[in-house]
Amino acid sequence: MIKMTNIVKRFGEQTVLADITFETYTKEIFGLLGPSGAGKTTIINILTNQLSADEGTHSIDATPFETGLMLDEDGLYVRLNCLENLNIFAGIYGISHKKSMEALKRVGLESDAKKAVNTLSRGMRQRLAIARAILHEPKVLFLDEPTSGLDPVTARGIHKLILNLRENGATVFLTTHNMDEAVKICDRVALLHKGKIVEQGIPTEICHRHNAVKTVPDLEAVFIKMTGVGLE
Amino acid sequence: MRSAKAIFIKQLQDTFKNRLILIQLIIFPMMAFIMTELVAKVDETIPNSIFVTMFAAMFVGMTPLVMTNSAIAEDREHKSLRFLVMAGVKPYEYLLGIGGFIVLFCSFVSLVFGLIGGFTGVVFVKFVSVLVLGSVASTLLGAIIGILSKNQQAAAALGMPIAMLLAFAPMIANFNNTIEKIADIFYTQQVNVLVNDSSASVTRPFFIIVLNIIVLLILFTLAYKKKGLKS
Numbered sequence: 001m002i003k004m005t006n007i008v009k010r011f012g013e014q015t016v017l018a019d020i021t022f023e024t025y026t027k028e029i030f031g032l033l034g035p036s037g038a039g040k041t042t043i044i045n046i047l048t049n050q051l052s053a054d055e056g057t058h059s060i061d062a063t064p065f066e067t068g069l070m071l072d073e074d075g076l077y078v079r080l081n082c083l084e085n086l087n088i089f090a091g092i093y094g095i096s097h098k099k100s101m102e103a104l105k106r107v108g109l110e111s112d113a114k115k116a117v118n119t120l121s122r123g124m125r126q127r128l129a130i131a132r133a134i135l136h137e138p139k140v141l142f143l144d145e146p147t148s149g150l151d152p153v154t155a156r157g158i159h160k161l162i163l164n165l166r167e168n169g170a171t172v173f174l175t176t177h178n179m180d181e182a183v184k185i186c187d188r189v190a191l192l193h194k195g196k197i198v199e200q201g202i203p204t205e206i207c208h209r210h211n212a213v214k215t216v217p218d219l220e221a222v223f224i225k226m227t228g229v230g231l232e
Numbered sequence: 233m234r235s236a237k238a239i240f241i242k243q244l245q246d247t248f249k250n251r252l253i254l255i256q257l258i259i260f261p262m263m264a265f266i267m268t269e270l271v272a273k274v275d276e277t278i279p280n281s282i283f284v285t286m287f288a289a290m291f292v293g294m295t296p297l298v299m300t301n302s303a304i305a306e307d308r309e310h311k312s313l314r315f316l317v318m319a320g321v322k323p324y325e326y327l328l329g330i331g332g333f334i335v336l337f338c339s340f341v342s343l344v345f346g347l348i349g350g351f352t353g354v355v356f357v358k359f360v361s362v363l364v365l366g367s368v369a370s371t372l373l374g375a376i377i378g379i380l381s382k383n384q385q386a387a388a389a390l391g392m393p394i395a396m397l398l399a400f401a402p403m404i405a406n407f408n409n410t411i412e413k414i415a416d417i418f419y420t421q422q423v424n425v426l427v428n429d430s431s432a433s434v435t436r437p438f439f440i441i442v443l444n445i446i447v448l449l450i451l452f453t454l455a456y457k458k459k460g461l462k463s
Contacts, residue, residue: 048318064320075311077242079249084242091238092319116249132315 001026001171002047002140007056009042009195016042017195020056024188029162029172031182031203033219034192035229040175041072043192044142047173060140065093068133068141068170072148074125078118082109082128085117086135093136103131106164108157123154130158134165141165143174147181159185179219183207189219193227235321239329243303247337253299257337260291261344268348284349285427286403288342288359292366293399293420296338297374298391303330304378305387323456331371338367355430365441366423370398372448379455419444 002024009017017039024030032040045051047058048069060067076085086100104110107127117125126146133141146162147155162172162185176182182189183203190200199206199222207217210225224230247253267283307313316326342363346356374391381387402424405412415421422437422444 069318073311075315079246084245088238088242089319092235092321094234
């Protein structure tokens, strides 16, 4: 579905991605885990053709119209309300404006449809950005740190939504530095450190492989064992 | 074309919620109306349409330029443009949506100027047509500045002096021959000539305005090839 082979990316003298290789399967949630600066967003930017790689190849089995995107900067039109923001994209995708309201319902923002974006809380903006990403029911969904900075209740709501999207047939590629989140919702993960993938596979299997299961699988312990550093 | 239409609607909704841009749109016709009613119509030595033509020429030089460059620069700065491009919006569709709305809206304001000036018949049509042509040129120049600017602050820093130079050059040209000769090649000077003198020959000013539009289109293409629309 999504494939990266031997990707190398340099910014000047600095190599930010070194020999990145992974593959995701259809209808799975694939998590890319690592601390800030590990190269997670750079990988999304390369996959979505916003950046070009210096070496290697990558492919996605979906057209731009079949791809949804939520990035660290939401790019929402701050003076417009939630519904107007989604209607712009409904117009671009050529789908009914009814879908905008449906997408708002899915993220729990239907009662805030007429609120201007610049009056929303951070969590609400994140949910609106997700609503825009899922508006056209994409085959592939990129979510860059979807729960970063959110309270646990809102984060849980977003987890439910992501799991629901997978149930409906979407492939979700998400980045996070929250190991618990990865264990809870990801089918497979890749651990990224300083631009290199140090481990990848099914979260519980990775934890068992590295004897990092006490009461629950502990991916953070694996990460510290592999890299010598924590995530925060 | 559906993407251009969606962006046109976005620009329409956003313009009515953007106070700074609304002020830009309203201030020139409002000043023209107030000055015409309070000064020109009271003082018989002043032609009735003098303030209308003066503010209309300033409007054409400044408003479409500032509106376009700030819209593009804001979309780049807030990364909104990134999402449009990722959704498959082509650059020409984006620019058609933004520029199309601004030219149409400025055309509407040009009609208001024509009504305030009390023009009728052929003179009215000529007056409005010249303002619309001038708006097209200003919109193109605004798009060039928007593309070349990293953010809104840079767009304003570059756009405002250029807009003021173009808007006020025809006025300064009245007092200085050298400036008049230089200003002669700019579309704002020709707009000023045509709106101020309804009996003036149309051919030369019209030719210069069209030439300006062609040159700006070429410059726009070069700027776009160099910088594109990527954030």
